[in-house]
Amino acid sequence: MADPDFNLLVALDALLAEGSVVNAARRLGLSDSAMSRTLARLRDATGDPLLVRAGRGLVPTLRAIQLRARVHDLADEVRAALRPAAAIDIAGLERTFALRASESFIEVFAARLVSRVTAEAPGVLLRFAPRTDRDAQALRDGRIDLEIGVHAETAPELKVQKLIGDRLVGAVRDGHPLMLREAVTADRYAACGHVVTSRSGRARDQVDDALAALGLSRKVVAVVPSFPAALAIVRASDLVALVSERQVASGITGVRTFPLPVPMKDVTVTQMWHPRQDADPAHRWLRGQVLAACRGTDDGAPSGMSCW
Structure with missing residues (x-):
C-alpha cells in the first residue's frame, strides 16, 4: 500500500475548518479547480464524501x-515539526500557564516561582490548579500545562523530569510525650495515634509495611488530603504525622520533627x-523556572543537574 500524501492532511484541515471549497482554496493559495480535485482525492482516500451539498452551501x-x-x-x-523554533521575547510574553500541584508544593515553592516568573515575564499568569486527581487527560487536551508532584506511575507518552528529592519525617507538637526521651524507637512510635496524609483516603501506607516487618502496628485516627492539614491537626493534638522534610525545613511554629525509626x-x-509542548520555547522557559525555583538556583538548568 502506497504511503498517503501528507499534503492532503493540510487540505483536509482547511476544508473542514472553512466548510467551503472556495474559502479553503483561498486559505491555501490554490485555484478553486485544484481544491475541487483535492477534495475528490480526499473522498477516495477516506471513503467518505466529507462535504455534501445542502442548499447553496x-x-x-x-x-x-x-x-x-x-x-x-x-x-x-506537522506545521510545528517543519517550522524552526522561533526565539521569543520572554519579557514581552503574555500567556497563562496552568500548573497542577499539591498544596505542599504550592506552600513551599509557589512564592519563589511566582517571584522568578514575575521578574522575567510580567505578562505571564500562573494558575495553580489543585491535584484533585491524576488524570493524564488534562495534560493531553491542554487544560494543564504542567503536572507537579510525586508520581508513582505515569502515562507512557508524557515527558517527565525530576525536580527534587525529598524524604518523610515524623512531626508532633511541641511538648509531645514522644519527644521527652532522646530516642524515638519503633515501639514508642507505633504506640502513638497517627494522622495519615492521603488524597485517595487510604489509611495505610508504607509505614505500616515497615512496622509490620517488625511485628508492630499503629492506630490511625485521621486521614487528611494534604501535609498542611496534617500539621494543623498535629499542632492541636497528641497525634503523629508524616510530612515532607522540605515542608518543615524552615521550621513550623508549634511543631517538632524527628527521623523515622523505620x-x-x-x-x-x-x-x-x-510531548506537544516539549519544543515550545515558552513552555521550555516555564519548565526551567520551575526547576530553578525547586532547586534554589539562579538558572533553569544547573550544571550537571539538568535532569536528575
Missing part, C-alpha cells in the same frame, strides 16, 4: 465532524508535560 458529514478536531491537531503538529523510601518530586 456544503455541510460536513458525520465522519468529517468526527475527524475535524483530530485532523486540526495533526496538521498543527526504613522509608525517599520521595521524588517531578514535573510532567505532554
Whole structure:
C-alpha cells in the first residue's frame, strides 16, 4: 500500500475548518479547480464524501465532524515539526500557564516561582490548579500545562523530569510525650495515634509495611488530603504525622520533627508535560523556572543537574 500524501492532511484541515471549497482554496493559495480535485482525492482516500451539498452551501458529514478536531491537531503538529523554533521575547510574553500541584508544593515553592516568573515575564499568569486527581487527560487536551508532584506511575507518552528529592519525617507538637526521651524507637512510635496524609483516603501506607516487618502496628485516627492539614491537626493534638522534610525545613511554629525509626523510601518530586509542548520555547522557559525555583538556583538548568 502506497504511503498517503501528507499534503492532503493540510487540505483536509482547511476544508473542514472553512466548510467551503472556495474559502479553503483561498486559505491555501490554490485555484478553486485544484481544491475541487483535492477534495475528490480526499473522498477516495477516506471513503467518505466529507462535504455534501445542502442548499447553496456544503455541510460536513458525520465522519468529517468526527475527524475535524483530530485532523486540526495533526496538521498543527506537522506545521510545528517543519517550522524552526522561533526565539521569543520572554519579557514581552503574555500567556497563562496552568500548573497542577499539591498544596505542599504550592506552600513551599509557589512564592519563589511566582517571584522568578514575575521578574522575567510580567505578562505571564500562573494558575495553580489543585491535584484533585491524576488524570493524564488534562495534560493531553491542554487544560494543564504542567503536572507537579510525586508520581508513582505515569502515562507512557508524557515527558517527565525530576525536580527534587525529598524524604518523610515524623512531626508532633511541641511538648509531645514522644519527644521527652532522646530516642524515638519503633515501639514508642507505633504506640502513638497517627494522622495519615492521603488524597485517595487510604489509611495505610508504607509505614505500616515497615512496622509490620517488625511485628508492630499503629492506630490511625485521621486521614487528611494534604501535609498542611496534617500539621494543623498535629499542632492541636497528641497525634503523629508524616510530612515532607522540605515542608518543615524552615521550621513550623508549634511543631517538632524527628527521623523515622523505620526504613522509608525517599520521595521524588517531578514535573510532567505532554510531548506537544516539549519544543515550545515558552513552555521550555516555564519548565526551567520551575526547576530553578525547586532547586534554589539562579538558572533553569544547573550544571550537571539538568535532569536528575
